[in-house]
Amino acid sequence: MTKELITGAELIVRSLEHLNVSTVFGVPGGAILPAYDPLYDSPIRHILARHEQGAGHMAEGYAQATGELGVVIATSGPGATNLITPLANALMDSTPLLAITGQVASTAIGNDAFQEAYTVGLSMAATKHNYLITDASEIPQVLKEAKYIATSGRPGPVLVDVPKDILNQKTSWVEPKDLDLPGYKPTIEPNPKMIQQAASLIKSSKKPILYVGGGIIHSKSHKELYDLATSYNIPVVTTLMGRGAFPDGHELCLEMPGMHGNYTATTSIQDSDLLIAIGVRFDDRVTANPDFFAQNAKVIHADIDPAEIGKVREAQVPIVGDAKNVLIGLMEALKGSELDTASWINDLKEMKKNFPLSYDQKDDGPLKVPYVLEQLQNLTEEEAVVVSGVGQHQMWISQHWNFTEPNTWLNSGGLGTMGYSLPAAIGAQTAFPDKLVLALDGDGCFQMTCQELITASTENIPVKVVVFNNGNHGMVRQWQKIFYNSKFSASELTHHTPDYVKLAESMGAVGLRMTKKDDVKKIFTEMLNINDKPVLIDCVVDPDDMVFPMVPAGGSNDQVIMNKEDLKQL
Amino acid sequence: MSERILSVLVEDKPGVLARVSSTISRRGFNINSLSVGPTHIEGRSKMTIVTELDAVEQVKKQLNKLVNVIKIVELDPEMTIETEVLLLKVSINKDTQTSVIEKANLSSAKSVDVGQDYAIFEMTGSSKDLNKFEKLMKPFGIIEMVRGGRIAIQSNL
Ligand SMILES: Cc1ncc(C[n+]2csc(CCOP(=O)(O)OP(=O)(O)O)c2C)c(N)n1
Ligand SMILES: [Mg+2]
Numbered sequence: 086m087t088k089e090l091i092t093g094a095e096l097i098v099r100s101l102e103h104l105n106v107s108t109v110f111g112v113p114g115g116a117i118l119p120a121y122d123p124l125y126d127s128p129i130r131h132i133l134a135r136h137e138q139g140a141g142h143m144a145e146g147y148a149q150a151t152g153e154l155g156v157v158i159a160t161s162g163p164g165a166t167n168l169i170t171p172l173a174n175a176l177m178d179s180t181p182l183l184a185i186t187g188q189v190a191s192t193a194i195g196n197d198a199f200q201e202a203y204t205v206g207l208s209m210a211a212t213k214h215n216y217l218i219t220d221a222s223e224i225p226q227v228l229k230e231a232k233y234i235a236t237s238g239r240p241g242p243v244l245v246d247v248p249k250d251i252l253n254q255k256t257s258w259v260e261p262k263d264l265d266l267p268g269y270k271p272t273i274e275p276n277p278k279m280i281q282q283a284a285s286l287i288k289s290s291k292k293p294i295l296y297v298g299g300g301i302i303h304s305k306s307h308k309e310l311y312d313l314a315t316s317y318n319i320p321v322v323t324t325l326m327g328r329g330a331f332p333d334g335h336e337l338c339l340e341m342p343g344m345h346g347n348y349t350a351t352t353s354i355q356d357s358d359l360l361i362a363i364g365v366r367f368d369d370r371v372t373a374n375p376d377f378f379a380q381n382a383k384v385i386h387a388d389i390d391p392a393e394i395g396k397v398r399e400a401q402v403p404i405v406g407d408a409k410n411v412l413i414g415l416m417e418a419l420k421g422s423e424l425d426t427a428s429w430i431n432d433l434k435e436m437k438k439n440f441p442l443s444y445d446q447k448d449d450g451p452l453k454v455p456y457v458l459e460q461l462q463n464l465t466e467e468e469a470v471v472v473s474g475v476g477q478h479q480m481w482i483s484q485h486w487n488f489t490e491p492n493t494w495l496n497s498g499g500l501g502t503m504g505y506s507l508p509a510a511i512g513a514q515t516a517f518p519d520k521l522v523l524a525l526d527g528d529g530c531f532q533m534t535c536q537e538l539i540t541a542s543t544e545n546i547p548v549k550v551v552v553f554n555n556g557n558h559g560m561v562r563q564w565q566k567i568f569y570n571s572k573f574s575a576s577e578l579t580h581h582t583p584d585y586v587k588l589a590e591s592m593g594a595v596g597l598r599m600t601k602k603d604d605v606k607k608i609f610t611e612m613l614n615i616n617d618k619p620v621l622i623d624c625v626v627d628p629d630d631m632v633f634p635m636v637p638a639g640g641s642n643d644q645v646i647m648n649k650e651d652l653k654q655l
Numbered sequence: 656m657s658e659r660i661l662s663v664l665v666e667d668k669p670g671v672l673a674r675v676s677s678t679i680s681r682r683g684f685n686i687n688s689l690s691v692g693p694t695h696i697e698g699r700s701k702m703t704i705v706t707e708l709d710a711v712e713q714v715k716k717q718l719n720k721l722v723n724v725i726k727i728v729e730l731d732p733e734m735t736i737e738t739e740v741l742l743l744k745v746s747i748n749k750d751t752q753t754s755v756i757e758k759a760n761l762s763s764a765k766s767v768d769v770g771q772d773y774a775i776f777e778m779t780g781s782s783k784d785l786n787k788f789e790k791l792m793k794p795f796g797i798i799e800m801v802r803g804g805r806i807a808i809q810s811n812l
Contacts, residue, residue, distance in 0.1 A: 210681055268726075395712070
């Protein structure tokens with residue numbers, strides 16, 4: 086019997102089904118059109134974004150909320166170039182992403198054909214790996230490899246570029262073989278000798294800090310982290326990407342360190358004698374000037390990516406491995422020992438009391454973002470998925486929201502991509518239709534991808550959007566205030582344009598507005614009761630507020646600026 | 656700063672040279688020399704990369720992350736057999752001809768083409784030897800010179 090002949094396009098759809106992909110985000114176009122034909126008949130749900138950047142962030146939000154692969158589809162040329170930002174974003178934040186792009190026919194490649202861009206070249210530095218398909222029969226194998234590379238080791242984005250003639254090429258289904266990637270073998274199991282060395286450092290430490298980040302969330306090892314921290318009484322700081330890896334509110338949780346971290350988290354690292362760094366990369370937003378960072382501490386650094394170890398800070402004990410295996414190994418190696426951290430924990434408790442996060446909400450004054458956030462969290466019973474933009478509001482959310490579960494805090498940490506929030510929230514809500522998903526965005530950020538509200542309403546994705554409308558690129562304004570003599574060059578947006586309520590309504594969402602303290606509870610309650618439509622709140626807030634604490638870029642974490650008064654010392 | 660020589664075994668896949676060179680330049684590092692060629696194993700190529708890096712450890716780690724890079728060995732200069740190839744076209748005339756050829760012979764360069772007013776030499780050897788030969792020929796008027804990338808192999812212990 087002859088084998089059934091199917092097209093490259095059908096191979097793509099069938100492969101995605103085999104790889105358990107249930108949802109894809111994308112925008113069609115000439116070169117990718119053949120793939121959209123069989124996709125129409127597939128059980129895979131396709132969400133039509135209004136911009137490929139949006140589609141990419143949706144796939145990221147989906148991946149970050151679920152811990153599974155996110156998939157995005159775009160056409161050649163401008164479709165592919167519009168994907169570069171989400172790809173770079175996913176690379177920085179280690180998000181497992183598969184991008185499938187159409188390409189001009191292989192016979193036309195290199196001829197500057199209509200809508201031709203050198204997608205493989207353009208995306209090379211923005212992906213973990215990428216492919217150009219040269220024969221349709223490769224498709225099942227390449228997509229299987231692509232998913233494996235995207236989701237294993239240190240996760241990241243993988244792009245597969247498929248010329249149009251290959252989408253139309255007839256071939257037969259070839260069952261993918263076992264993977265053979267001689268150059269790609271992530272180390273999962275840590276070296277036991279290193280674990281022993283780490284354990285002996287931990288045993289003799291008086292002031293240990295578990296400095297943990299996104300790696301805990303990627304390896305789904307928050308339970309193991311909890312066991313280790315609580316069994317041996319080791320305080321924990323969670324980086325911007327690691328918020329939720331250890332529950333806020335726990336007495337061992339010091340929350341976020343760094344540029345806008347809280348005083349105790351930042352200072353605990355400076356005072357520590359041992360950093361147990363797991364799934365973190367000593368980012369400059371955490372370390373400030375690395376020469377002054379944790380000068381009294383020895384460092385145990387565990388990461389699945391060997392290139393992170395020693396990149397910024399030399400580690401006395403380098404450990405390559407999956408965070409989960411590392412934590413299990415450490416638990417085992419420490420069995421029976423008791424750490425003497427009581428006075429350390431006491432000191433930190435005192436510090437927390439003396440240097441709390443603060444804000445000043447007047448009864449009749451303009452709304453302050455931290456106050457609004459606290460009110461919103463008080464009103465939400467369930468664990469919400471909170472998705473932020475980039476700027477002051479992002480820092481306030483990370484500071485003031487209580488995160489107790491992993492995968493409930495999505496933000497663009499590494500690349501700092503404005504426009505991430507709304508589409509990423511749509512992606513998360515697609516994955517969890519019944520969860521409360523909150524896009525808590527800045528007005529500047531929102532204007533970068535706001536058209537995706539149309540996607541949300543047409544696809545019945547009931548995200549809830551709060552636009553913190555300070556009429557400014559607030560974070561830029563803050564820097565201009567401090568470092569540029571309050572010369573507000575190109576940072577002003579205005580409170581009034583656009584009219585966010587009308588904008589929301591015109592896009593098929595419910596639009597609400599809050600401007601004063603009395604509104605907050607009422608308007609949030611109204612928002613939380615709407616579950617069949619996206620809702621947007623125009624939350625008009627103080628245009629002049631500043632985020633503290635703060636350590637200026639390149640400064641020393643020994644000098645945390647707590648308030649406006651401290652700024653005068655600069 | 657001293658030179659470091661990396662011997663990089665890669666899969667012979669499209670774009671692998673671009674991936675390797677862009678990974679290095681992306682991190683702000685210079686390459687003194689890079690050469691690629693097939694190995695005795697089907698589907699595998701070997702790159703020899705010569706750099707002057709303090710940060711060679713970081714570059715090795717970043718290169719190792721590339722899916723198509725199989726193995727990276729940093730060669731110990733003490734134990735390394737290294738060679739490079741050169742083709743050099745130099746002006747000659749009646750007066751200089753003998754002297755040029757004599758000097759080339761002494762440098763163990765091979766003449767591969769001699770015309771009325773030019774001679775082409777081929778030479779393999781260490782970079783130092785090739786540099787010396789170039790210097791020697793300079794006074795006669797070098798018309799063109801091409802050098803291939805340096806290749807290196809570790810000798811047995
Ligand atoms: C795509 C992009 N462009 C520019 C920037 C630089 N930038 C960082 S924060 C910021 C302002 C953000 O404004 P808004 O969304 O209103 O947030 P706010 O700081 O006011 O809370 C800008 C312009 C960026 N991070 N991303
Ligand atoms: Mg703003």
